[in-house]
Amino acid sequence: MNRLFLNKLILVLSTISAIIGMGFLFWILITLSIKGISSLHFDIFLKDLVNNGIRNLLVGQFTMALIATVIGVPIGMMAGIWLREYSNGSRLASIIRNLSDVMMSAPSIVIGVFVFAIIVSPINHYSGWAGSVALSIMMIPIIISTTDNMLSLVPKELREAGIALGGSKHKIILQIVLKAAKIGITTGILLSFARIIGETAPLLFTSANNAYMTMDLNGQFPSLTVSIYNLANYPDEKSRDLAWTASFVLTVIVLFINLLGRFLTRDKG
């Protein structure tokens, strides 16, 4: 009897855990939607932070994330290609693979401090470039690991078919292997983009923030996330409302990109 009771108890407890997890997700999403939508006017997308809008913040955040992607994706993909296609399972490859995995979990604030030291401190002012570099450092390990994993799923026969056709190794990689892994890698890029677009800590003292619309990456650069942090700590209602709206917009963007990525992979089974 005791055994059966214990069994029931544990099954109930595990179900409760799942309910707790789901409960927090919906609690956060619901409060965020209520708070965010109630002060969501269309004109915040047309005005800059200085006029209580988020246009420049969205543009700034996307610009930095896109530049980080342009820097991070080729580097990460090339590194992943080397790990999977050229390294022949060497010791160096396993060191790189493991350390890059470790980097994936490195504290993001430390990456901000590092980029401050190598870029902001020497030129003596904040810059959008510094913010982009910090985000790209966060992105590279994720792209390396996705590329590495996705290429490992490409059947050996495809590569052999390429060799049989007389293709050179890099042509086979570029024209056959990468094509076969295209969807998986695209998903990885989308997920890592969703991750870095919501980052705050690496931007605090690299790009800092800017209340005005600017495209000058050499100066302080507008950031949605840094603005949310600042606005939430102001005492006035108006700033807080804007912080909620900005948080809502950010979450919608992040979850949308995430679901898009998942949808892509599901499509191909």
Add this chain to the structure above:
Amino acid sequence: MSGKLFKNFSLLFATLSLFILAGIFIVLFNYSQDAIKEFGLNFLTTDVWEVGEDDEGGVFGGFIPIVGTLLSTLIAMIVATPIALGIAIFLTEVAPEFLIKPVSISIELLAAIPSIIYGMWGLFYFAPIIQSLFGGSGMGLLTAGLVLAIMIIPFMSSITKDSMKTTPDILKESAYAMGATKFEVIKDVVMPYSKRGIIGSIILALGRALGETMAVAFLIGSVMQLPHKITDATTSIPVLLANNFAEAEDLELSSMFYLAFILFVVSFIIISSAKFFFLGRESK
């Protein structure tokens, strides 16, 4: 020719990630030289953080933020571990087929929410609840630790779930055939089989929690004082960096780098021990 170029470029970029990692160690260490020379290892046990008169020098010690980091992480781990384990058990052994997908996607979306959103939500919705239940200002170790727990649950449960899933069905079936209950199968077959993955996921989550910045910055109170009660406000290494790094100069800045260096070394050791000893990724 271009094939060789391509190969060399790929090797170059692969090693670049090593250089970045080494670069972080070297740069942080270099920039913290002044503080290391001035305070040495006493830095770890000094609970003073004061800029000297005329903004010259001062006494800086990392004890308070280090304690704050450790305690908030500890609270998070105590709360998160059983819940994450419960979710993993639910998803692998308990949930009916039609629930597995929606629940696991929800948990993964929980992981995708940016940490600043947890901070906002925690500040305006969660902190008042903690305040009314436990007193205090609502901002402090407990609130920060609990929200931190919510943030690491998805990581922990997804890794735990994956390693539980690797338990061969035949092992479980033989236990069932002996008349074991579901709980006994989980306790005596699944858990021992996936022990390494579970421990690895706990250590990895620990590494993540130590370095979490934004959610904690909203909730821990950000004051330089040692907590006496669990609801007391204090600060942590990432939070101190987030709030005060930009204004710091000279010796204080160097002390901030020292803290960042300590945080990086500690998380590096924790995360890599999780990876190497427990979650070893075999190349497929």
